[in-house]
Amino acid sequence: MVGTEFFGNFDLASAAIWLFWIFFAGLVYYLQTENMREGYPLQTDDGEVAPNQGPFPVPKDKTFHLRDGRGELTVPSGQRGDRADLALEQTSKAAGSPFVPTGDPMADGVGPASWAPREDHPELDAHGHAKIQPMSMLEEFTISAGTDPRGKPVVAGDGEVVGRVSDMWIDVPEQYVRYLTVDLNPEGSGKTALIPANFARIKSDRVAVRSIYGTHFASVPGIKSKGEITLLEEEKIMAYYGGGTMYADPKREEPKL
Incomplete structure (x- = not known):
């Protein structure tokens, strides 16, 4: 019979475990990219775009409709930008050096x-x-x-x-x-x-x-x-x-x- 011949040479246990790993990898990719809707793209201490953005790409824009008629919010490109021109200066040119207030x-x-x-x-x-x-x-x-x-x-x-x-x-x-x-x-x-x-x-x-x-x-x-x-x-x-x-x-x- 067709069913007997097919499943006789097909490893259902192996297929199940491979399907699980494919699903799990997709889940990790989805959760990581959704997590990148805030704080990305990464920046260096001096505010420039960091050369290493990690293995995952920034996700495509997603628009949220805010409650009570407060409009829409689009992320990540529409997210509120970080504050610029802060009254801080770095104590050393070395990466990771602390910043101190200037005012x-x-x-x-x-x-x-x-x-x-x-x-x-x-x-x-x-x-x-x-x-x-x-x-x-x-x-x-x-x-x-x-x-x-x-x-x-x-x-x-x-x-x-x-x-x-x-x-x-x-x-x-x-x-x-x-x-x-x-x-x-x-x-x-x-x-x-x-x-x-x-x-x-x-x-x-x-x-x-x-x-x-x-x-x-x-x-x-x-x-x-x-x-x-x-x-x-x-x-x-x-x-x-x-x-x-x-x-x-x-x-x-x-x-x-």
Whole structure:
């Protein structure tokens, strides 16, 4: 019979294992090329295109339709470009040598204070509303446990009292405090700044912020809207406080033994 003659000389086990290896190789190729939709083509330390791009080619463009009518995003060719002209200089011509800041690293956003060019619009919840909003605009939210920081003085890393907490920003779906609003001049201009909750220590009589000093609060990156904060604004604020853990005081840059 035809079936008997064919399978009598055909190794089904060998065919199965070869089909598996072909499938596995294709899967590796697909996953690797999809992984290359961000950060490619590779660049050298000085910003030039790297000569060695690896064994896999950059994938063809793929267009994503963004939610809530926010247009389209095409990658990899349409991805947001890296920031150029950073205030950094390389300490040596040797490849891999570290870069050092040439100006004010916290203001320039380099080193530990670096930030990524995220999209300049608020993060939305499943219903299309801004996730993070000030508590003063959320009548349904109250303090049910813990210490209410509102009205408490804010003490910087150098011991200077810079103002008082006037509001909290809530991640509405998560019901979690993300930022504190500090009024830097309650009796004057009313200039405010946001403090990321993870950089604040709420005590019984004050809110302590160790990462930056009193003089730095005036330069904390601001926000455009009183009721929303964009992803880019969040990125810059977090980077500023994070950079302060090293750059707020020159002594912090020295090695610790």
